[in-house]
Amino acid sequence: MKTLKIAIQKSGRLNEKSVEILKNCGLSFENYKSSLISKVGNFPLEILFLRDDDIPEYVQDGIADLGIVGENIIIETNAKVSYLQKLGFGKCSLKIAIKNTCDINEIKELEGKAIATSYPVILSRYLKANNITAQIRNISGSVEIGPGLGLSDAIFDIVSTGSTLKNNGLKPFVSVMDSEAVLISTQGMELNAEVLELVKRIQSVLRAKATKYVVLNVEKKNLQRIVDLLPGVKSPTIVPLFEEEWVAVHSVIPEEDFWQKINALKAAGAQGIVVMPIEKIIA
Numbered sequence: 098m099k100t101l102k103i104a105i106q107k108s109g110r111l112n113e114k115s116v117e118i119l120k121n122c123g124l125s126f127e128n129y130k131s132s133l134i135s136k137v138g139n140f141p142l143e144i145l146f147l148r149d150d151d152i153p154e155y156v157q158d159g160i161a162d163l164g165i166v167g168e169n170i171i172i173e174t175n176a177k178v179s180y181l182q183k184l185g186f187g188k189c190s191l192k193i194a195i196k197n198t199c200d201i202n203e204i205k206e207l208e209g210k211a212i213a214t215s216y217p218v219i220l221s222r223y224l225k226a227n228n229i230t231a232q233i234r235n236i237s238g239s240v241e242i243g244p245g246l247g248l249s250d251a252i253f254d255i256v257s258t259g260s261t262l263k264n265n266g267l268k269p270f271v272s273v274m275d276s277e278a279v280l281i282s283t284q285g286m287e288l289n290a291e292v293l294e295l296v297k298r299i300q301s302v303l304r305a306k307a308t309k310y311v312v313l314n315v316e317k318k319n320l321q322r323i324v325d326l327l328p329g330v331k332s333p334t335i336v337p338l339f340e341e342e343w344v345a346v347h348s349v350i351p352e353e354d355f356w357q358k359i360n361a362l363k364a365a366g367a368q369g370i371v372v373m374p375i376e377k378i379i380a
């Protein structure tokens with residue numbers, strides 16, 4: 098049987114979460130030290146640790162079958178790959194930013210300006226689509242210092258919390274694209290049993306991450322109000338308690354509106370609420 102290869106970032110923003118998601122899939126491997134390839138002990142898979150810029154091309158050319166990389170790098174490198182799954186981490190936006198003191202308001206005012214970036218392909222495509230001619234200064238990092246040094250009028254880079262912009266006297270001007278880490282595969286590759294198994298495991302880890310397991314006690318007279326608030330995977334599990342008028346309710350709730358749900362449950366009569374993380378949810 099052919100051993101699959103998956104390329105992940107060697108070090109940087111996506112490394113830790115990429116390793117974590119693979120470990121949560123039950124794969125046992127050594128995180129890279131000096132060797133840049135790690136063999137998984139309990140699955141026919143090898144992990145290649147690469148610079149993120151190289152991952153789309155490795156996958157496009159079939160040197161790696163799978164990869165975990167930011168969508169921004171896939172678009173920037175123009176690689177032809179298949180998207181298998183969004184992974185919910187490495188979320189950021191690519192924005193054009195200008196000096197706090199700059200008072201331009203419309204994108205056409207970028208005409209003739211110098212813009213520093215590490216993403217010249219995405220930027221030039223955006224400018225072209227908006228009929229703007231600007232000078233693109235290609236820089237490999239620390240792009241945000243450009244305007245302060247007089248190197249450029251604006252920058253185009255990754256923004257997440259916005260604190261790098263703020264610390265460099267810049268403000269966002271226009272957002273060009275959103276990005277997150279994605280699982281990709283070589284186009285046209287056979288999605289054999291091993292690939293499908295890996296994707297299934299990743300999806301069950303993601304599903305589990307997005308939900309919490311909740312156990313609470315409620316008086317039977319309030320049970321319907323609680324059940325209405327808790328859809329669960331199918332429907333909530335109700336367990337009798339020693340005190341006859343009370344039951345325990347087991348269910349899962351989505352992480353995204355967690356506190357809202359908890360407050361609503363309390364208001365509906367829930368007591369002794371216990372919340373636990375879920376490791377996997379198998380579809």
Ligand SMILES: Nc1ncnc2c1ncn2[C@@H]1O[C@H](COP(=O)(O)OP(=O)(O)OP(=O)(O)O)[C@@H](O)[C@H]1O
Binds near residue numbers: 148150170187278
């Ligand atoms: N501040 C951020 N918040 C969230 N995601 C980010 C942030 N910065 C970068 N990313 C995402 O993580 C990816 C990797 O970022 P990183 O800064 O580690 O890249 P790099 O320095 O080019 O790494 P490499 O050494 O692998 O080339 C980016 O392409 C983007 O998708």
Ligand SMILES: O=P(O)(O)OC[C@H]1O[C@H](OP(=O)(O)OP(=O)(O)O)[C@H](O)[C@@H]1O
Binds near residue numbers: 256259
């Ligand atoms: O909006 P923020 O939360 O401040 O994040 C944005 C910054 O994060 C990234 O750099 P990183 O810190 O990864 O360093 P790098 O320049 O070495 O890539 C990116 O290039 C921005 O500079």
Ligand SMILES: [Mg+2]
Binds near residue numbers: 148149150
């Ligand atoms: Mg890089």
